[in-house]
Each structure stands twice: as structure tokens, then as C-alpha cells.
Amino acid sequence: MSITSTPPVVPQRAAPQLTRAHEPLGCRAHEVLARVGDKWSVYIIHVLGEAGTLRFGELKRCVEGISQRMLTVTLRSLERDGLVSRAMYPEMPPRVEYALTPLAMTLRGIVGQLVEWSQANLPAIDGARARYDAQVPGWAPAED
Template sequence: MSLQDTSQVSNCSAMSDVLNRIGDKWSVMVVGMLGRNGTLRFNELKRLINGVSQRMLTLTLRNLERDGLVTRTIYPEVPPRVEYSLTALGKTLEGPIGALWDWSAENHASIIEARSVYDARESAATAEEPRRIAYARG
């Protein structure tokens, strides 16, 4: 199926459904880290992904597993060892996510600069606007 024709409701729904999962920050980070590092344990992933909480990582891994992008392997040891890795479907995301990471790294400085220019322009425009004073009718 091709998602070229966005006038088709089913195509928009499919795109929305997929982007809701893989478009969030933590899913991109998890898939990226597993793609770059291979099989990882939970705490290894948590250390590699700056700022993710234990709860958010758990939810993200659960959702990625549900969607067939990540596999969870439990080893019957004491304490139990749990490892995560990309499935064959998850590995198909390595290229697009890798390209996104590379693009981000290459263009981050330009984006920061553009934000500064925009913010300065907005601050100047706000300062120049005449103040509107509301008078209460008595």
C-alpha cells in the first residue's frame, strides 16, 4: 500500500498511527540506541538515553514491543536478566532514524541560530508595540 494519496482517509490514519509511535522523542532514541548498540539491558538503555525516566522508558519499550519493533528476552536467572533488541521490522527504521540523527547533528547549530534571530525579532516587535490601556467605565 502506498501512502502517496493523502486524500484517502485510511492513508492519513495509517500515517498518524505510525507517527504517533515512532515520532515521539523516546521511541526515536530507543530505536536509535538499539540500532547503534545492538542488544541492551534496561539500565544500559537508561544510561545511554539522557533524561528518560524509568517509567517513560518502560512505557516506550512496552509500546515498541507491542508494535513489533522491539523484542524483549527474559533469561530465567536470579536476578532475572532482560534484554531488548530490534526486530526485523524495527531494523528497517535504522536508516530513517539514522538519517534523522545525522541531519539533527549537522543542522542543530543553524536551528539554534534561527531561534535566536526569531526570538530577538519577536522581542523587538513586542517592545515597539504601543501599550493598550483598558479604561474602566464608571
């Protein structure tokens, strides 16, 4: 009498069924999430939400660590997406001011919550990074 064994049956998890509202990676919502979710856009939306209308130089001083080029590129993208308005005044020298649009004001609360969460959890994140770095010698984060 021979005994044959069959491999155990491992139940397979079914893929979650998502509605269209929950499919950001496969639709155009991904574009918007990429724009409003990048670090400079969030920072600029937060600063303009707090300060109101700012000139370019004022905004650059408020957004710590951003280069002039990156500020220009990010502001143009936010303006293109209807999140920032740009007003140019024909003076000498020309004066250009930036402000959040009504559409961006709907994001202000969400962005504010992200900033508050970041500030409140920074010590825990610093601790987690230190523990990880101690366990994985030579690891370095990717450059932004």
C-alpha cells in the same frame, strides 16, 4: 451613466489530490508515524540500532534525559508495535534484554539519517531559535 464595479475574481487553488499512500492524517498510517516519530522512540531505535541488545539499565544510561517511567512506557509501545523484542531470562536477579526486531531494522537507516541531519543542522537551528527568541520576548517552548 453609472459605473458599477465588480470585485476582481481571485482564482482559487484547488486542493491537492492525494493518493491513499499520501494520506497519513486520515488513515492508520498516522498511528505508526506518531509512534516512530516521537522523540523517545527515535532515540531508542537509534541507540539499539547502534549498540545491539541492551539491558534496561544500559539503555537508560544511553538515552540521555529519559525517565525510568518514560523508558518503560516507550519500550512497551515499541514492543507492542513489533519494533522491539524483549527477552526475559529466569535468573536471580531477573535479566531483561531489549533489541530491535527485523521490522525495526528496516527503520534504522531512516532514523540514522534523521539523527545525522539533526547533528549537522543543530548550529543553524540554534541560531534560528536565538533570532526568534530575540524577536518574540517572553516566548517559551511547550514542555515535553
